[in-house]
Amino acid sequence: MLKTLFAIVWQSALLWLVFRLGTFLVQALHVALPGNVAGMLLMFLLLVTGIVKPAHIEVAGGFLLKHFAFFFIPISVGLMAFGPLVRQSGVALLAILVVAAAVGVLVTGLAVQALNGRSPR
Amino acid sequence: MKLVIFAVCVAATLASYLATRALFMRFRQPLLNPVFLSTLVIIAALKATGATLADYQPAKEAMTFLLGPATVALALPLYNNRQVLKSQALPVLAGVLSGSLATIAAVLWAGWVAGFARGILISLGPKSVTVPIAVEIARLSGGEPPLTAAFVVATGMIGSILGPALLTALRVKDPVARGLALGTVSHGQGTAVALLEGETAGAMGGVAMALAAVFTALVAPYYLPLLLP
Structure with a gap:
């Protein structure tokens, strides 16, 4: 110990x-x-x-x-400072970030899987 | 008094992390993401007690002190997976680069459709890159660094909650592909989730986070003006 x-x-x-x-x-x-x-x-x-x-x-x-x-909890608490922006256009911003994240995950995930599927292991 | 606030903030964050981590490990539901839940708990607790972000700041500094060394420790799974890296260099490079370009284009397009001003669009551009680099890109491109930092953190959370579910729905099972996708879109937070899935996924998350950061910093000066209205 x-x-x-x-x-x-x-x-x-x-x-x-x-x-x-x-x-x-x-x-x-x-x-x-x-x-x-x-x-x-x-x-x-x-x-x-x-x-x-x-x-x-x-x-x-x-x-x-x-x-x-763990380290990202104290960092994320900083989002608290953007209360007014979130109240004003939080839903629109959330939608934008969700769309962009989904596109990125989709492109990288499928591209890597497709390229790996073709290459011999 | 300051010391008491500091101790309470650290203790509350640690307790919340351990509780939500146990919950996540037990049920494995993306919405039970420990960072997401704990952030809600801490913000609610700060609001309820009338405390401000400034009160939490010293505790934050202390708790994130080891984030740098922890990021350096990502070299370890990277080293253990060096054969994967070598044999799959093309998928790794192509996957991270295409994902980075796609997510930047998507965020600018969606932001433009929603009618946001140019300053906010520029600040949204580097949202998938780790905070220290994203802030620098925003500053150099004419965006607002604090706003970018907020978008980066929000994206980290969104990608680490939605990413695993989306990848599973798309039948992406390869841990290399999963780790790369999570690290490309959601930097350290995506890597943290990838690490929970396994060592290979975690290592690839670290690789993707580093590559996406370097690549976005290199192309942003040309790519952002090209896509902006």
Whole structure:
């Protein structure tokens, strides 16, 4: 138990370090990419090259990914600030976003499935 | 007093998350999406107690501190699925790119039909991309960043509720296709739902979220003016 907790802490620190590095690189190189996504790509490179082993991050990584949805609750609460806009044209905006989401899901889902169906596995 | 508010906000959010997650895991209904339900609960609780968003802000900062490291951790399922990525590079690229272009065109068209002003249409454009990039695209294109942030969060929720049901109705069973569709349309929130479906779907959600962000940022300066009235 204590050992797991210890692993979560130091592995999170490693993940945080790569996140900060990603953020720094994006700003320094003026790349149109959020720091967290850059950090993810950077960590992928570190894993592929074997500099970081999966065992170095899998305890904290597994825990954070298991509860990935949690982080979007405090962010979504921010929607509260748009009360007036929602009251005025919320239904129209909701309809627009629903249509656009459905189109995107449909196109990507069917395109990938169609292309995969044809390629030999 | 501030410390008490902070502690109550964190405790309420955690409790709400754990309860709604248990509910979702038990019944597996898209409308029982933990983010959707918990957001309703927290907003209702804030309104009922007369608290404002400013009161919740410190708790939000603390609770989202690990979102960056968690996104970096997506490299792990990505790495474990690197063979899938390699053998299906074309479907992955083509799927994410076509979905990104389609959802942008659809949102602009629907917004135009509904009669929204140009400023709102531009703010709607990057709604499927993760917040930090979407806000930047909106700013550079002449939209309103806070509005875009709200549209991004709303889309995240809509896609993660409707997406799985729609994919099932379309008989899309391939976890690669499901993960890519959810990540392309609903960024991190779609990826979170994909992760609940399984490791492969989750990894593909992360891939799609990254690709869609890069791709949308690259094409937006040319694509948005092309489609706008």
